[in-house]
Amino acid sequence: MSVASFAELNQRYIKLADRCRAQWTFYQLLQGLHKHLKHDVPPPELEFRETFDRLKEVAENLNNPDTTSVLRLIEKVELHAELTDGKLREADQAVSPSLLRRFFDRLSTRDEKVLLAVIKFYLDAPELEGDVLDKLDVLFTRLAEIPRAEGGFLSRERHELERLVKPLLAGRPVPEIPDREVEILLEAILELRSEILAKRTFSELMASGSLDRFRNLKRRLGASLLHPRLLPALMESTVAIKNRFRLLWEEEEASILEDTNRVMELARQLERNPEVVTPELREAIETFTQTRQRFEQARQEDNLRTEDIQALRQSLNGIIEQFDSQHPGVAPPRSAAPAGAEELEESAAPPVRAAVAAPVPVVADPLLHEYLSKILFALELAGKDRPPGQLAQAREVVALRLEPWEVEACLALASGEVSEGDLDSERKKLFALAAALRIKADEEAREIDRLSKRSSERLAELLEQATQTLQRASEMDRRFAWLIEDALYRGETEHLERLYRSRFRLMRAYSGLWLIHNDRGGISPF
Structure with a gap:
């Protein structure tokens, strides 16, 4: 041979x-x-x-x-x-x-x-088209990314991308493209990338349609996407666009959270005053509820699409616009009642103001009102007729990571079953408030981390807000210690596991917030 x-x-x-x-x-x-x-x-x-x-x-x-x-x-x-x-x-x-x-x-x-x-x-697929090309796009983008410690990704250098791509494509012939057409396509990729990176807000990015045009360009290329000169440019641009999308989405997510809490508050208060609800506003609130369920489910499954985000934003805007048109001069309520809210001028539509301006009378605690409302809204979506253990694992509630006895305590507060001065009622109040504070501490820790990476001017305001959270967590820890000591003294050991577990989970959130608060220059509350 x-x-x-x-x-x-x-x-x-x-x-x-x-x-x-x-x-x-x-x-x-x-x-x-x-x-x-x-x-x-x-x-x-x-x-x-x-x-x-x-x-x-x-x-x-x-x-x-x-x-x-x-x-x-x-x-x-x-x-x-x-x-x-x-x-x-x-x-x-x-x-x-x-x-x-x-x-x-x-x-x-x-x-x-x-x-x-x-x-x-x-x-090695027989045909490079449709989903196969979309999957290759996902994989090549992943190959181009270098994770950054502060979040997001860097793109590999162009010469390194070419080094990785060349041997992969050597065994797979791709359609030939005239050099002049390649230059035109490279220029189109660069223009779309520049246009997307210039967008200042998420809404502006979505309204421009530039993301869709970039996706459509890649789909129209078909197997030509694998051209050895085009592929590195597409990989590099996709990473840059993905980073820009992530930054703008983080800002939009904070805005959506704020507007969602305000609309949830409005819905709860209008439920107690049905005489001021028009059919149009009721329909808008029902649309929001359904859209938010789809949004939360997609987010929990790590499958959130731009369509889900836009649908939720449109439903939020629809409610706010409906309310503004029917009650001019009256703003939809904030989730937590601001100090002095009761002193607002009475001249702005008194009947409607009475229906929407007062906080939900669950617990008189402005610091945690928003988060208690968030928990109760999730429980309402899941259906309050289910056992607490099942409710805690319902898809509408599971992201809040509540214990079954915390679910039970929140439902008891909402139904008015908790009285003053009773030891069992005091335990339930503490469980509910501790769960709300834990959610608040976790959210603030994530937001401090995000804003500090971007050197945002809002960081100082958030650090001051987190100081109040830390002070309240310290007070709650002392309350837990007292109830644990009292249970031991009385021999009521059946309560101990719940008290210890809720206390330690609060302390975990508390310590995480304290560490990042201290590291980012927050003033210690002690």
């Missing part, structure tokens, strides 16, 4: 071994989707041990003078790989691009070898 023939067999073996490794990696990905993301379609029943044993046998015989027997071994493995490929691609049809993105977003490590292997699996 000639030297060229030996070389040809060796290259054929290398390509086959690479293909089998890519299939094995993709099979592991299918197992991860089924196990960790509860993907409905289980991975196919495949046995890779035999494949790798045969590959090992081929490697040991590559220098065998009997080249015919070596060729037969390679052909057997190739046939087995072809059958395996068919089963894997059938399973892949149930894997959406968004599901693939969520899987890699949840990975704690960024193993470049895993990414490269999965990319090779998709590049």
Whole structure:
């Protein structure tokens, strides 16, 4: 046999071994989707041990003078790989691009070898179109990203992207594009990137349609997206655009949270005064409730889309506009009653003001009013007729991470079952307030971290607000200590586990907020 023939067999073996490794990696990905993301379609029943044993046998015989027997071994493995490929691609049809993105977003490590292997699996597809190209876009973007300690990503240097892309595309022919057309496409990519990066607000970005135009450009390119000059530019631009989207969304998310709490407060107060509710406003509130449920569910599943965000924003704006048009001069209520709210001028539509300006009489605690309302609204969405343990795990409530006895305490407060001076009532009040304060502390810690990374002017205001939270947490800790000591003195040990657990969970949130508050220059409350 000639030297060229030996070389040809060796290259054929290398390509086959690479293909089998890519299939094995993709099979592991299918197992991860089924196990960790509860993907409905289980991975196919495949046995890779035999494949790798045969590959090992081929490697040991590559220098065998009997080249015919070596060729037969390679052909057997190739046939087995072809059958395996068919089963894997059938399973892949149930894997959406968004599901693939969520899987890699949840990975704690960024193993470049895993990414490269999965990319090779998709590049080996018979047809590069539709979902396959969308998945490759997800994977190439992930390959281009370098995580930053303060959040977000840097893009790899262009020369490094080209170094990674070149060997991947070597075995996959892509449509040829005239050089002049490539230059036009590169200019279009740069223009869209510049346009998106210039947007100052999330609403402005959504209204411009530039994100959709960037996505449509990639879809129109089809397999030409893999052109060795276009792909690095697209990878680099996608990372930059993703970073800009993230920053603008963080600002919009804070605005949505504020408006959501105000609308929730308005809905609760109008429920107690149905005579001021018009059919149009009632319909707008029902639309908001349904839209917010879809939004929260998508966020919990890490599958939040721009359509979900826009729908919630439109429903919020719809309620506020309805209220403004029907009650000019009266602003929708803030979630927490501001100091001196009762001294507002009486001239601004007195009947309506009485219906919307007073806080919900659950607990007279302006600091925690917003968060108690948030908990109660979630419980109402989930249906209060269910047992507390089930309510705590309901999809509308689970993100609040409440204990069953905290759910029970919040429901008791809302229904007016809690009285003054009774020890059991004092425990329930403490459980409810501690849960609300815990949510508040966690949110403020995240927001302080976000604003400090961006050197926002709002940071000083938030640090001062967090000081009040820390003071209240310290007071609650002393209250927990007293109730625990009293339970021990009375021998009422059945309450101890609940008291200890709620106390320690509050202290965990308290310590997390104190550390970041202190680190970012907050003034200690002690």
